[in-house]
Amino acid sequence: MAVLTIERKVLEKNDAVAQTNRQLLKSLGIFSLNLVSSPGSGKTSLVEKTIEHCREKIQMAVIEGDVQTDLDARRVDALGIPVVQIVTHGACHLEAALVSDSLKQLDLTGVELLIIENVGNLVCPSGYDLGEDLKVVIVSTTEGDDKPLKYPAMFRNASVLLINKIDLLPYLPASIEALEKNALSINPDLKVFRTSCISGEGIAEWCHWLQGNIKKK
C-alpha cells in the first residue's frame, strides 16, 4: 500500500494570487479594503457615503462583487468613480484571481484607496484572501445582536467592524452594546465604528480613520 504525502494548503493557488495582488497594490501605494457582510447590510450604501465624504481628499477605485447584475457598479459609476463589476454567476464569494483580472481593467494611476465589495455572505468569503490590507465586516442593527456569535470566523478574520443602520435602533429590540460585546468576545482587536447611511452619523469618523491609514501606506 503506497501513500503519497502531500501536505499542501487547499487554497494555496488563491493565496499565491492574493499575494501578487497585495504586492501590486503595495508598489502603487494603494490602501485596500475587502468589505464583507450578509446581503442587505448596506455595503454599497457605505461605499457611496465613503465616496461622497472622501472624494475631495482621496482618489478611489471600486471593485463590486455580486452573484448577478451590475446594479452596484452603476451606483458607483454614477458618482464618477472608476469601478469594475464582477458577476460570479452563482459563486458565493470572490476569489483572488477575479480581483487580479479586475485590477487589470482599472486605471490605477493616482488611486489611493481601493474598495472591494464582496458578495453578500457571512460564511464563504472569510477563507479567501484577496490581497487586501484589511477585511471590514459590516453588520446592520436589523440583523440582531447575536450575528457575531453565529458567524465567528468572519469576525475573527476581520480588522474593522462597522455597525450600520444605527438610525433604526429606536425601533428594534437589538442592543448595540450587546452586538459590540459579542463581536469583541470573538475578536478583541476589532476597531468598531457605528454608522448610518441615512442620517450620516459616524461616516465622518470612519472616513477620518481611513484617511489616517491611507497616509500610513
Add this chain to the structure above:
Amino acid sequence: MHELSIAQNIIDIVQENLAPDQKQVVKTVRVKVGKLTNILVDSLLFGFEALTRETNLDGVTLEVEQLPLRIKCDDCGQETDLDDYVFSCPVCHSSAIKVISGQELLVQEIELND
C-alpha cells in the same frame, strides 16, 4: 456553499501530485479541516463525489479529519479546545490568546491501491 470550490481545489492538487501510472489507482484522499474554516463536511463529501464522477477519481474515498479550534493563552500558557468560539482563556480569562489550531485546510496524503 463554498465546499464545491474547495472540493475542486482538492481534486486539482491530487491530480497534480499523481504520476501518469498512478492516475487510476487512487484509493483514498485524506484532508485536514479546521473548525474555523466553516466547511460543512457532508457538503464537501457531496461536492467531491459529484466532481469526480466519471473521472479517474470516480469512487475514491475522501477522508476528512476535523481539527478542533484550539487556543493558547499568552498569559498563563494554558491550551484549550473551544466549543463556543469565545476567544478568551477559560483559566485566567485573558483575551491575549493565539489560535494554534482550527484554521487548517490541507490535502494531507493520497493512498494508492497496490
